[in-house]
Amino acid sequence: MIIIGIAGGTGSGKTTVVRKIISSLPEGEVAVIPQDCYYRNNPHIPLAERRTMNYDEPASIEWELLVAQLKELKRGNAIDMPTYDMLTCARKQETVRVEPREVVVVEGILVLTDPQLREMMDVKVFVDADADDRLIRVITRDCIERGRTPQMVIDRYVETLKPMHELYIEPTRKRADLIIPQGGHNEVAIRLLTDYIRSLLRK
Secondary structure (H helix, E strand, C coil), X not given: CEEEEEEECCCCCHHHHHHHHHHHCCCCCEEEEEHHHHECCXXXXXXXXXXXXXXXXXXXXXXXHHHHHHHHHHCCCCEEEEEEECCCCEEEEEEEEECCCCEEEEECCCCCCCHHHHHHCCXXXXXXXXXXXXXXXXXXXXXXXXXCCHXXXXXXXXXXXXXXXXXXXXXXXXXXXXXXXXXHHCHHHHHHHHHHHHHHHHC
């Protein structure tokens, strides 16, 4: 099994890169593990307080569970991946059954920050994009999918996203084997990455 880690700032185009990789490989050969599914569950904390918590630092992720489930997939066993509700800031009751696949993509802003997870990756990718472009995508996404106003998103960007990006996410560029500038628009870099994954599969 080949494990690909894809990191990058919020709104950098990671999801687009993942989608294009999946569409370029044989159907059913890729499983995707989103980092966001592994946010720590805090049902004991009131909703209003949960909504103000910092979800852009490594401590917000239950890395132990993510690593343990990846190890299960490597052993050839299916896992029940948790799911997370961004509106209630809590885990859902439902889980998603993930079967072992030839390629497993672990995707999220912080996936290159955890040493044990990095050690399991065969390829580490950092998706880069201009800060203004990322902010525009985040405003669009959070207003549509997470019920926030543009001002709420901008305030969160200034107070949390930008400082956390500079502190935790941007430094992981040096951990990457491949940097994809221009996010999901860089067809050449995505094609090179996909070709490299195919070469690993042939081996």
